[in-house]
Amino acid sequence: MAGFFKSLFQRFTKPDIDWDDLEAALIGGDLGPRLALQIVADLKSRQRTLHGADIVQVAREHVRQILPETIPALDPLPGKPKVLLMIGVNGTGKTTSTAKLAHVLHQRGHKVVLAAADTFRAAAVEQLTVWAERLKIPLVKGPPNCDPAAVCFDGYETALKTQADFLICDTAGRLHTKHNLMEELKKIHRILGRKDETSPHEVWLVVDATTGSNALQQAREFQKAISLTGLIVTKLDGSGKGGVLVNIQQELGIPTRFIGLGERVEDFQPFDAKRFVEELL
Structure with missing residues (x-):
């Protein structure tokens, strides 16, 4: 980087x-x-x-x-689960980042539920299942090709019943140019809103730092469909130059919340703007 x-x-x-x-x-x-x-x-x-x-x-x-000097704390809400919706295209490391984020929150002492809403890609559900078992975090999933919004709905019910602090929903790896998939994303947003009108409380886009300007274009299109509240930038350990997160912040005002610096769980870290600038330049 x-x-x-x-x-x-x-x-x-x-x-x-x-x-x-x-x-x-x-x-x-x-x-x-x-x-x-x-x-x-x-x-x-x-x-x-x-x-x-x-x-x-x-x-x-x-x-x-x-870059903002401080990033809002990721704290739980009183009396209900805080819902995080993870979105992004295939290949960005979205599902892995979902699991690693759950691990971070679990390590902080929070109770977390995962929802495998990438239902049309069996490998994604299997991948999240393996992560959930490894990290000992509850996972809600449905049959193959089921309605992703229904999985998110069931995930919320489970999180509410078990008094979980966080529900993290891993959604399909959408292409930002595919209208139907973007509409599906809006449906998930609406369904979650029925359980809690303020839900989802966070919508984070996962982007691959090595894709450069394409990551910015993805952020533009997703921002049109659903209001983004944060970024996770992956693959900063490779050829990713890191400048793209600055570019997205300047144009769209979307702050980076976490960065991925490698394959290990420990390589997934909260974004530190001061440290980032020192290392970038």
């Missing part, structure tokens, strides 16, 4: 900086055109007094201004 930007700014420490190249490189790092232009414009205005290390500091200032 950090290597890309550190090596990038090392290339632009000479007096004869090619501003177009720097702008293109920042965009290539998934920070997006808007932020890249802002950083370059600021650097140009300070050009006479800048030293090599200052370039990194200026970039950090801009990123810090975009």
